[in-house]
Amino acid sequence: MQLDFSRLTALEAYRWLASTVTPRPIAWVSTRSRDGIDNLAPFSFFQVISDEPPTLMVNVGNRADGSLKDTLCNAQDMGELVIQLVSMAQAEAMNATAANLPHLQSEFAHCGIASQPSQRVAPPRVAGAPIAFECRVAEVQPYPRQAPNCHLIFAEVLLAHVDDTVLDADGRIDPLKLDLVGRLGGTAYTRTCEVFRMQRPG
Numbered sequence: 105m106q107l108d109f110s111r112l113t114a115l116e117a118y119r120w121l122a123s124t125v126t127p128r129p130i131a132w133v134s135t136r137s138r139d140g141i142d143n144l145a146p147f148s149f150f151q152v153i154s155d156e157p158p159t160l161m162v163n164v165g166n167r168a169d170g171s172l173k174d175t176l177c178n179a180q181d182m183g184e185l186v187i188q189l190v191s192m193a194q195a196e197a198m199n200a201t202a203a204n205l206p207h208l209q210s211e212f213a214h215c216g217i218a219s220q221p222s223q224r225v226a227p228p229r230v231a232g233a234p235i236a237f238e239c240r241v242a243e244v245q246p247y248p249r250q251a252p253n254c255h256l257i258f259a260e261v262l263l264a265h266v267d268d269t270v271l272d273a274d275g276r277i278d279p280l281k282l283d284l285v286g287r288l289g290g291t292a293y294t295r296t297c298e299v300f301r302m303q304r305p306g
């Protein structure tokens with residue numbers, strides 16, 4: 105079977121890409137609006153894209169009506185965000201925060217998610233998240249430039265919070281303890297609870 109992407113609708117292209125490029129880590133992004141309202145939403149078009157400077161990238165698509173999502177507006181306005189990784193224990197809470205709430209309503213309050221103050225940035229972090237990266241917005245790129253239907257947020261990591269309970273005896277991440285959720289296609293998810301190891305060729 106072959107797929108000619110020039111013949112697919114945008115929705116079909118999204119479905120094929122989202123169900124093949126898997127598993128995707130999920131960025132659970134907290135931002136604060138100009139009015140001081142704290143926003144929280146998940147994004148799986150997400151990756152680490154540089155270690156020097158330490159930079160993560162989140163792709164925020166436009167809403168179906170072409171309007172911009174709160175996460176993008178807040179990140180652009182305030183220049184700060186916190187990116188949490190999602191453990192199995194918080195999967196349902198993460199999913200609840202994908203609800204399309206009015207701009208003035210906070211997902212933290214609406215979904216009953218506890219927050220903790222951040223140290224370097226104004227948006228709070230999610231209490232109980234195994235990993236939280238406090239970030240400054242390094243760059244926002246509309247894509248494609250001519251007729252953007254998404255924006256890439258390049259987020260430089262300033263400070264990371266790592267829950268001590270996900271560390272092994274040597275102080276490194278134990279992937280089984282981290283137990284992160286990854287996005288597959290549609291409503292399917294996976295967990296980082298199966299690990300195998302390989303040595304690289306010399």
Ligand SMILES: Cc1cc2nc3c(=O)[nH]c(=O)nc-3n(C[C@H](O)[C@H](O)[C@H](O)COP(=O)(O)O)c2cc1C
Pocket residue numbers: 130143144145146147148149150163164165166172173174175176198199201202203204205287
């Ligand atoms: C697991 C998951 C992954 C998602 N990934 C993305 C994504 O990569 N890009 C995007 O624009 N929306 C994504 N969404 C949808 C947003 O979370 C949703 O549009 C949300 O309402 C945006 O909130 P905001 O307007 O407060 O920023 C995802 C939703 C879920 C549940």
